[in-house]
Amino acid sequence: MKKLVILLSLGFVISAHAKNVQTLDTIYANSTMNMALFFPSDIRQGITGSDNFVFTYNREKQQNLGLLKATKGVDSNLLVITTDGKVYTYIIRYAEHLEFSNRFINVLESIGNEKPTIPDKIVQKKLKKDTIVKNTTLNRLGKSCDALLKLPERKHIKKKIEGLSLTIKNFYYLNDKVFVQFEIDNDSEVDFDFDFLRLFRVSGNKKRKSSYQELPILPIYKHHVPNTLVHGTKVRFVYVLPKFVLDKNEKLLVKLKEQSTNRSVVLKWRI
Incomplete structure (x- = not known):
């Protein structure tokens, strides 16, 4: 401190x-x-x-x-x-x-x-412009995500553990970005408190630590991600990622975890 x-x-x-x-x-x-x-x-x-x-x-x-x-x-x-x-x-x-x-x-x-402690007018003007550009970009991404959620599903890559399932419903490339639509279905008897959903590029064999590698893919924007999913309900949301293409030996790994518990779902997919 x-x-x-x-x-x-x-x-x-x-x-x-x-x-x-x-x-x-x-x-x-x-x-x-x-x-x-x-x-x-x-x-x-x-x-x-x-x-x-x-x-x-x-x-x-x-x-x-x-x-x-x-x-x-x-x-x-x-x-x-x-x-x-x-x-x-x-x-x-x-x-x-x-x-x-x-x-x-x-x-x-x-x-x-x-x-500097004393604001510079030029800096303030640039910050204001950057904020407007950022807000415009986020609004545009939000509209694209809303449109994606209305489209029929093209994928159904699913993993279910203890009544909790994670599914990839859509996967779209758009210019320099990737839009991934997820669905979480809580068919368990308790509510699910969302902690995180993370994506990784995975290569190698986990049994051989020297060759295994997980590289995180950080989202640019998250759309309609839930805080809590009541038991017996489902929700769909979208992650926007920087454009990437997996090598033939790579897989996409998705980790979903609940707060304060060990309940999690891990989904692997070769695109």
């Missing part, structure tokens, strides 16, 4: 639109594995709020790679500023086992831009 106060006292503040950010994402780490974080730009500064977390990066020759490690203790936060002035912040938490050991940070995850 002292480090954070020192950083702010240097005269840097987060741009005003950062006040409207959504709930911070959580990154997990432990002491036996390096959690590799790849940022869109080179890292200029990175600090953690607690001593049981260590974030390292190349201070001499700037790179976009940072390594996070942790020992068991209280949750904390990670603050990273890249060379282009983008600010990224996350909740960081210790976990005995990591689902994956790397993460590619999307520029849309930035909470704002570093700027």
